[in-house]
Amino acid sequence: MTRLALLMALGCLTAFGQYAASGGTGPGGFRGEVHIGAQSRFTPVTGAPYSGEIVTETVQTLADGTHITHTWTPTKVYRDSFGRTREERSPFQGPADMAPNATERPILIEITDPVGQVKYTLDVLGKVAHRQMLLAPVAGTTAASRAQAFVSQVKQTEAATPAAESNAPQTVHEKLENQIIEGVLAEGTRTTITWPEGSVGNDRPITSVHENWRSPELKVPVLNKSMSPRSGDRTEKLTNISRSEPDQSLFQPPPDYTIVDEKGSFTIKWGPEQQ
Numbered sequence: 396m397t398r399l400a401l402l403m404a405l406g407c408l409t410a411f412g413q414y415a416a417s418g419g420t421g422p423g424g425f426r427g428e429v430h431i432g433a434q435s436r437f438t439p440v441t442g443a444p445y446s447g448e449i450v451t452e453t454v455q456t457l458a459d460g461t462h463i464t465h466t467w468t469p470t471k472v473y474r475d476s477f478g479r480t481r482e483e484r485s486p487f488q489g490p491a492d493m494a495p496n497a498t499e500r501p502i503l504i505e506i507t508d509p510v511g512q513v514k515y516t517l518d519v520l521g522k523v524a525h526r527q528m529l530l531a532p533v534a535g536t537t538a539a540s541r542a543q544a545f546v547s548q549v550k551q552t553e554a555a556t557p558a559a560e561s562n563a564p565q566t567v568h569e570k571l572e573n574q575i576i577e578g579v580l581a582e583g584t585r586t587t588i589t590w591p592e593g594s595v596g597n598d599r600p601i602t603s604v605h606e607n608w609r610s611p612e613l614k615v616p617v618l619n620k621s622m623s624p625r626s627g628d629r630t631e632k633l634t635n636i637s638r639s640e641p642d643q644s645l646f647q648p649p650p651d652y653t654i655v656d657e658k659g660s661f662t663i664k665w666g667p668e669q670q
Contacts, residue, residue: 431660445636446639453630481506501520501665523652526657527657571585577632587602
Protein backbone atom coordinates (compact mmCIF):
# COMPACT_ATOMS: atom_id res chain seq x y z
CA MET A 396 0.00 0.00 0.00
CA THR A 397 2.89 2.36 0.77
CA ARG A 398 4.40 1.76 -2.66
CA LEU A 399 1.05 2.32 -4.35
CA ALA A 400 0.61 5.62 -2.52
CA LEU A 401 4.07 6.77 -3.57
CA LEU A 402 3.51 5.83 -7.20
CA MET A 403 0.17 7.60 -7.23
CA ALA A 404 1.82 10.69 -5.78
CA LEU A 405 4.42 10.60 -8.54
CA GLY A 406 1.67 10.96 -11.10
CA CYS A 407 0.09 13.89 -9.25
CA LEU A 408 3.13 16.14 -8.79
CA THR A 409 2.87 19.73 -10.05
CA ALA A 410 5.38 22.53 -9.79
CA PHE A 411 3.08 25.18 -8.35
CA GLY A 412 -0.33 26.82 -8.67
CA GLN A 413 -2.53 24.31 -6.88
CA TYR A 414 -6.24 24.86 -7.45
CA ALA A 415 -9.59 23.12 -7.22
CA ALA A 416 -12.54 23.81 -9.53
CA SER A 417 -16.20 22.92 -9.82
CA GLY A 418 -18.77 23.97 -12.35
CA GLY A 419 -21.51 23.02 -14.75
CA THR A 420 -24.20 24.26 -17.08
CA GLY A 421 -27.46 25.52 -15.58
CA PRO A 422 -30.22 28.01 -16.33
CA GLY A 423 -28.65 31.12 -17.82
CA GLY A 424 -25.47 29.38 -18.96
CA PHE A 425 -22.25 28.19 -17.36
CA ARG A 426 -21.57 28.85 -13.70
CA GLY A 427 -18.80 27.63 -11.49
CA GLU A 428 -15.82 28.62 -9.38
CA VAL A 429 -12.13 27.90 -9.02
CA HIS A 430 -10.15 28.06 -5.78
CA ILE A 431 -6.53 29.20 -6.15
CA GLY A 432 -4.19 28.10 -3.38
CA ALA A 433 -1.52 30.17 -1.67
CA GLN A 434 1.60 30.59 -3.78
CA SER A 435 4.50 28.18 -3.34
CA ARG A 436 8.14 28.38 -4.40
CA PHE A 437 9.00 28.44 -8.09
CA THR A 438 12.37 27.71 -9.71
CA PRO A 439 12.50 29.16 -13.26
CA VAL A 440 14.07 27.58 -16.34
CA THR A 441 15.96 30.27 -18.26
CA GLY A 442 17.50 30.37 -21.73
CA ALA A 443 15.06 27.86 -23.25
CA PRO A 444 12.05 29.70 -24.72
CA TYR A 445 9.21 27.74 -26.28
CA SER A 446 5.45 27.62 -26.79
CA GLY A 447 3.02 24.84 -27.58
CA GLU A 448 -0.20 23.06 -26.66
CA ILE A 449 -0.69 20.18 -24.24
CA VAL A 450 -3.27 17.76 -25.64
CA THR A 451 -4.77 15.05 -23.43
CA GLU A 452 -6.61 12.01 -24.79
CA THR A 453 -8.16 9.04 -23.01
CA VAL A 454 -9.21 5.73 -24.54
CA GLN A 455 -11.28 3.17 -22.67
CA THR A 456 -11.79 -0.30 -24.15
CA LEU A 457 -14.95 -2.16 -23.15
CA ALA A 458 -15.25 -5.93 -22.78
CA ASP A 459 -16.82 -6.26 -26.24
CA GLY A 460 -13.94 -4.37 -27.88
CA THR A 461 -15.73 -1.01 -28.13
CA HIS A 462 -13.39 1.99 -27.77
CA ILE A 463 -14.51 5.19 -26.03
CA THR A 464 -12.18 8.09 -26.91
CA HIS A 465 -12.21 11.59 -25.39
CA THR A 466 -9.93 14.55 -26.12
CA TRP A 467 -9.52 17.24 -23.46
CA THR A 468 -9.54 20.97 -24.14
CA PRO A 469 -5.89 21.83 -25.02
CA THR A 470 -3.75 23.85 -22.63
CA LYS A 471 -1.60 26.55 -24.25
CA VAL A 472 1.84 27.04 -22.70
CA TYR A 473 4.53 29.69 -23.19
CA ARG A 474 7.95 30.35 -21.66
CA ASP A 475 10.44 33.10 -22.49
CA SER A 476 14.23 33.26 -22.07
CA PHE A 477 13.87 34.86 -18.63
CA GLY A 478 11.91 31.87 -17.32
CA ARG A 479 8.54 33.65 -17.30
CA THR A 480 5.66 31.27 -18.05
CA ARG A 481 2.05 31.56 -19.19
CA GLU A 482 -0.64 28.85 -19.23
CA GLU A 483 -4.07 29.19 -20.78
CA ARG A 484 -6.53 26.44 -19.88
CA SER A 485 -10.01 25.66 -18.76
CA PRO A 486 -10.00 25.22 -14.96
CA PHE A 487 -12.90 22.76 -15.39
CA GLN A 488 -10.94 19.98 -17.01
CA GLY A 489 -12.78 17.26 -18.84
CA PRO A 490 -13.38 15.95 -22.36
CA ALA A 491 -14.09 18.81 -24.76
CA ASP A 492 -17.00 16.86 -26.25
CA MET A 493 -18.84 16.61 -22.92
CA ALA A 494 -20.93 19.29 -21.18
CA PRO A 495 -19.99 21.91 -20.21
CA ASN A 496 -18.29 22.05 -23.59
CA ALA A 497 -15.24 24.07 -24.54
CA THR A 498 -17.24 27.07 -25.80
CA GLU A 499 -19.00 27.44 -22.44
CA ARG A 500 -16.01 26.94 -20.15
CA PRO A 501 -14.17 30.10 -19.08
CA ILE A 502 -10.43 30.29 -19.71
CA LEU A 503 -8.06 30.67 -16.78
CA ILE A 504 -4.69 32.30 -17.53
CA GLU A 505 -1.74 32.01 -15.15
CA ILE A 506 1.39 34.14 -15.63
CA THR A 507 4.41 33.40 -13.46
CA ASP A 508 7.09 36.09 -13.55
CA PRO A 509 10.26 35.15 -11.61
CA VAL A 510 11.86 38.44 -12.74
CA GLY A 511 9.24 40.52 -10.95
CA GLN A 512 8.69 37.76 -8.34
CA VAL A 513 4.94 37.77 -8.96
CA LYS A 514 2.25 35.48 -10.31
CA TYR A 515 -0.91 36.70 -12.01
CA THR A 516 -4.12 34.69 -12.30
CA LEU A 517 -6.28 36.36 -14.93
CA ASP A 518 -10.06 36.30 -14.68
CA VAL A 519 -10.77 36.81 -18.39
CA LEU A 520 -14.52 37.36 -18.00
CA GLY A 521 -14.17 39.83 -15.12
CA LYS A 522 -10.98 41.43 -16.50
CA VAL A 523 -9.26 41.11 -13.13
CA ALA A 524 -5.61 40.17 -12.57
CA HIS A 525 -5.13 38.51 -9.17
CA ARG A 526 -1.52 39.13 -8.13
CA GLN A 527 0.44 36.95 -5.70
CA MET A 528 4.04 37.36 -4.61
CA LEU A 529 6.35 34.46 -5.45
CA LEU A 530 8.46 32.92 -2.72
CA ALA A 531 12.19 32.85 -3.42
CA PRO A 532 13.31 29.58 -5.05
CA VAL A 533 15.32 27.14 -2.96
CA ALA A 534 17.10 23.91 -3.82
CA GLY A 535 14.90 20.86 -4.02
CA THR A 536 11.57 22.57 -4.71
CA THR A 537 11.17 21.84 -8.41
CA ALA A 538 8.79 19.15 -9.62
CA ALA A 539 11.73 17.15 -11.00
CA SER A 540 13.59 17.09 -7.69
CA ARG A 541 10.45 16.14 -5.79
CA ALA A 542 9.77 13.36 -8.29
CA GLN A 543 13.32 12.09 -7.79
CA ALA A 544 12.78 12.08 -4.04
CA PHE A 545 9.61 10.04 -4.46
CA VAL A 546 11.42 7.54 -6.71
CA SER A 547 14.09 7.14 -4.04
CA GLN A 548 11.41 6.47 -1.43
CA VAL A 549 9.77 3.91 -3.71
CA LYS A 550 13.08 2.09 -4.16
CA GLN A 551 13.78 2.14 -0.42
CA THR A 552 10.32 0.77 0.33
CA GLU A 553 10.73 -2.00 -2.25
CA ALA A 554 14.11 -2.96 -0.80
CA ALA A 555 12.56 -3.20 2.66
CA THR A 556 9.63 -5.35 1.47
CA PRO A 557 10.03 -9.01 2.52
CA ALA A 558 10.26 -11.47 -0.37
CA ALA A 559 7.40 -13.42 1.20
CA GLU A 560 4.94 -10.75 0.01
CA SER A 561 4.27 -12.67 -3.17
CA ASN A 562 0.99 -10.83 -3.77
CA ALA A 563 2.58 -7.35 -3.59
CA PRO A 564 2.68 -5.40 -6.89
CA GLN A 565 5.99 -5.78 -8.71
CA THR A 566 7.53 -2.61 -10.18
CA VAL A 567 10.16 -2.47 -12.92
CA HIS A 568 11.86 0.77 -14.07
CA GLU A 569 13.76 0.99 -17.33
CA LYS A 570 15.40 3.67 -19.44
CA LEU A 571 14.29 3.85 -23.07
CA GLU A 572 16.23 4.83 -26.17
CA ASN A 573 16.01 8.53 -27.01
CA GLN A 574 13.41 9.60 -29.55
CA ILE A 575 12.55 12.70 -31.56
CA ILE A 576 9.04 13.77 -30.49
CA GLU A 577 7.37 16.80 -32.08
CA GLY A 578 10.74 17.86 -33.44
CA VAL A 579 12.69 17.78 -30.14
CA LEU A 580 14.96 15.18 -28.59
CA ALA A 581 13.27 13.32 -25.73
CA GLU A 582 14.63 10.98 -23.06
CA GLY A 583 12.24 8.25 -21.97
CA THR A 584 11.63 6.07 -18.94
CA ARG A 585 9.12 3.26 -18.50
CA THR A 586 7.59 1.95 -15.29
CA THR A 587 5.78 -1.38 -15.42
CA ILE A 588 3.62 -2.40 -12.47
CA THR A 589 2.27 -5.96 -12.23
CA TRP A 590 -0.35 -7.05 -9.71
CA PRO A 591 0.03 -10.82 -9.22
CA GLU A 592 -2.95 -13.16 -9.30
CA GLY A 593 -5.11 -12.73 -6.20
CA SER A 594 -3.50 -9.46 -5.04
CA VAL A 595 -6.63 -7.35 -5.74
CA GLY A 596 -9.15 -10.14 -6.25
CA ASN A 597 -7.90 -10.77 -9.80
CA ASP A 598 -7.81 -14.29 -11.27
CA ARG A 599 -4.81 -13.47 -13.46
CA PRO A 600 -1.93 -10.94 -13.36
CA ILE A 601 -2.75 -7.29 -14.16
CA THR A 602 -0.06 -5.13 -15.77
CA SER A 603 -0.03 -1.36 -16.26
CA VAL A 604 2.66 0.56 -18.14
CA HIS A 605 3.61 4.22 -17.66
CA GLU A 606 6.00 6.09 -19.96
CA ASN A 607 7.48 9.55 -19.43
CA TRP A 608 9.33 11.36 -22.22
CA ARG A 609 11.13 14.57 -21.30
CA SER A 610 13.11 17.09 -23.35
CA PRO A 611 16.53 17.62 -21.71
CA GLU A 612 16.90 20.92 -23.58
CA LEU A 613 13.48 22.40 -22.78
CA LYS A 614 13.36 20.65 -19.38
CA VAL A 615 9.66 19.85 -19.76
CA PRO A 616 7.72 16.62 -20.45
CA VAL A 617 6.79 16.22 -24.11
CA LEU A 618 4.86 12.96 -23.78
CA ASN A 619 3.30 11.03 -20.90
CA LYS A 620 1.55 7.72 -21.55
CA SER A 621 -0.36 5.53 -19.11
CA MET A 622 -1.73 2.18 -20.30
CA SER A 623 -3.87 0.24 -17.83
CA PRO A 624 -6.48 -2.49 -18.40
CA ARG A 625 -8.31 -1.18 -15.32
CA SER A 626 -8.57 2.54 -16.12
CA GLY A 627 -7.83 2.63 -19.85
CA ASP A 628 -5.15 4.53 -21.74
CA ARG A 629 -4.26 8.18 -21.17
CA THR A 630 -1.87 10.28 -23.26
CA GLU A 631 -0.62 13.82 -22.61
CA LYS A 632 1.47 15.30 -25.43
CA LEU A 633 3.11 18.67 -26.01
CA THR A 634 2.27 19.58 -29.61
CA ASN A 635 2.87 22.48 -32.03
CA ILE A 636 6.19 23.22 -30.34
CA SER A 637 7.81 26.50 -31.34
CA ARG A 638 11.32 27.44 -30.19
CA SER A 639 10.83 31.13 -30.98
CA GLU A 640 10.76 33.79 -28.27
CA PRO A 641 7.11 34.42 -27.30
CA ASP A 642 5.72 37.94 -27.48
CA GLN A 643 6.66 39.74 -24.26
CA SER A 644 3.13 41.14 -23.87
CA LEU A 645 1.97 37.61 -23.02
CA PHE A 646 3.70 37.85 -19.63
CA GLN A 647 1.91 40.98 -18.42
CA PRO A 648 -1.77 41.58 -17.55
CA PRO A 649 -3.62 43.51 -20.29
CA PRO A 650 -3.73 47.26 -19.59
CA ASP A 651 -7.53 47.28 -19.15
CA TYR A 652 -7.42 44.70 -16.31
CA THR A 653 -7.84 45.64 -12.65
CA ILE A 654 -4.98 44.33 -10.49
CA VAL A 655 -5.97 42.88 -7.11
CA ASP A 656 -3.27 41.86 -4.63
CA GLU A 657 -3.92 38.52 -2.91
CA LYS A 658 -2.19 37.64 0.37
CA GLY A 659 -3.21 33.97 0.37
CA SER A 660 -5.70 31.70 -1.35
CA PHE A 661 -8.71 33.15 -3.18
CA THR A 662 -11.70 32.12 -5.29
CA ILE A 663 -12.83 33.19 -8.77
CA LYS A 664 -16.50 32.71 -9.60
CA TRP A 665 -18.27 32.69 -12.96
CA GLY A 666 -21.97 32.65 -13.84
CA PRO A 667 -25.06 34.84 -14.12
CA GLU A 668 -25.31 35.27 -10.37
CA GLN A 669 -21.77 36.67 -10.19
CA GLN A 670 -22.15 39.12 -13.06
